[in-house]
Amino acid sequence: xxxxxxxxxxxxxxxxxxxxxxxxxxxxxxxxxxxxxxxxxxxxxxxxxxxxxxxxxxxxxxxxxxxxxxxxxxxxxxxxxxxxxxxxxxxxxxxxxxxxxxxxxxxxxxxxxxxxxxxxxxxxxxxxxxxxxxxxxxxxxxxxxxxxxxxxxxxxxxxxxxxxxxxxxxxxxxxxxxxxxxxxxxxxxxxxxxxxxxxxxxxxxxxxxxxxxxxxxxxxxxxxxxxxxxxxxxxxxxxxxxxxxxxxxxxxxxxxxxxxxxxxxxxxxxxxxxxxxxxxxxxxxxxxxxxxxxxxxxxxxxxxx
Amino acid sequence: xxxxxxxxxxxxxxxxxxxxxxxxxxxxxxxxxxxxxxxxxxxxxxxxxxxxxxxxxxxxxxxxxxx
Numbered sequence: 001x002x003x004x005x006x007x008x009x010x011x012x013x014x015x016x017x018x019x020x021x022x023x024x025x026x027x028x029x030x031x032x033x034x035x036x037x038x039x040x041x042x043x044x045x046x047x048x049x050x051x052x053x054x055x056x057x058x059x060x061x062x063x064x065x066x067x068x069x070x071x072x073x074x075x076x077x078x079x080x081x082x083x084x085x086x087x088x089x090x091x092x093x094x095x096x097x098x099x100x101x102x103x104x105x106x107x108x109x110x111x112x113x114x115x116x117x118x119x120x121x122x123x124x125x126x127x128x129x130x131x132x133x134x135x136x137x138x139x140x141x142x143x144x145x146x147x148x149x150x151x152x153x154x155x156x157x158x159x160x161x162x163x164x165x166x167x168x169x170x171x172x173x174x175x176x177x178x179x180x181x182x183x184x185x186x187x188x189x190x191x192x193x194x195x196x197x198x199x200x201x202x203x204x205x206x207x208x209x210x211x212x213x214x215x216x217x218x219x220x221x222x223x224x225x226x227x228x229x230x231x232x233x234x235x236x237x238x239x240x241x242x243x244x245x246x247x248x249x250x251x252x253x254x255x256x257x258x259x260x261x262x263x264x265x266x267x268x269x270x271x272x273x274x275x276x277x278x279x280x281x282x283x284x285x286x287x288x289x290x291x292x293x294x295x296x297x298x299x300x301x302x303x304x305x
Numbered sequence: 306x307x308x309x310x311x312x313x314x315x316x317x318x319x320x321x322x323x324x325x326x327x328x329x330x331x332x333x334x335x336x337x338x339x340x341x342x343x344x345x346x347x348x349x350x351x352x353x354x355x356x357x358x359x360x361x362x363x364x365x366x367x368x369x370x371x372x
Contacts, residue, residue, distance in 0.1 A: 011314075012321075014320040014321055015325070046346065048338060048342045052339055115339060
């Protein structure tokens with residue numbers, strides 16, 4: 001018996017494929033840091049207004065994720081890690097992702113303006129533009145500092161959360177930006193050292209390939225040194241307090257120590273023990289950011305200095 | 306091999322339709338709740354009602370007393 005399988009060549013997407021376009025895992029980080037930014041701000045926000053603000057910041061983040069997947073569909077098809085994404089696997093067409101990204105971006109900015117204020121909405125629009133155009137289209141395939149630039153896009157959410165409450169920028173929100181901004185490069189480069197990704201095959205310049213692994217180790221250590229003063233400085237502002245300060249001192253000491261260990265290692269040592277130190281520092285970097293923001297959250301609830 | 310009335314494709318299509326329906330309903334509910342919250346936050350809304358009302362008239366500076 002013969003079946004006619006005309007549909008199977010162009011599989012239609014299910015709802016979850018469109019959700020996957022919004023990068024839900026990145027979104028969870030956006031939700032958490034934006035919430036902390038909103039929570040520690042000195043202005044009280046109605047709980048429902050706060051909930052809606054976070055929702056539309058997350059939606060804006062999702063929109064930039066969809067735009068990123070639309071533009072990067074060619075290199076996503078080459079790299080193993082990203083081959084299963086909705087566009088390279090053929091479940092969603094490229095144009096659908098572009099349309100979804102633009103429409104969701106517009107909705108999220110408009111709604112954030114109506115929910116919170118137009119400064120926060122403009123900030124969100126700038127963040128989407130920064131991630132989708134300046135990072136994805138322009139700098140990602142052009143400079144090995146792409147991780148640093150991309151980190152800025154990931155660092156904006158707590159500032160937007162703060163802006164939803166206060167309608168502006170403060171030294172505290174700028175320092176929360178700096179915390180994520182300077183944390184991103186050592187975090188990703190530690191990953192790049194042990195994940196031998198085929199970025200170069202896809203034509204994306206990564207520091208490990210363009211400047212070598214030795215230089216990457218130096219960069220990681222240097223960034224942990226730059227990061228620490230900003231984390232401590234944040235503890236001295238109105239959002240800081242004894243608990244945050246204790247957490248920051250311990251974590252920064254551990255992170256700098258980890259960076260130092262990475263710096264001291266030769267490549268053959270790392271190969272010999274299967275990149276044990278690099279993997280440990282990468283794991284530490286995840287806890288580093290999560291615990292800093294958790295400490296801010298608890299400190300905001302307890303009251304600061 | 307038997308023919309099925311419902312192709313696997315229909316399941317995916319239904320998931321899309323249901324998902325979009327739920328999202329749209331949730332959005333309507335959200336805008337309604339937001340309206341309630343915003344209106345309550347605004348306090349009493351007063352406008353011109355054919356009668357001069359003291360609460361709406363601008364505060365005038367006290368007249369200068371000349372000695």
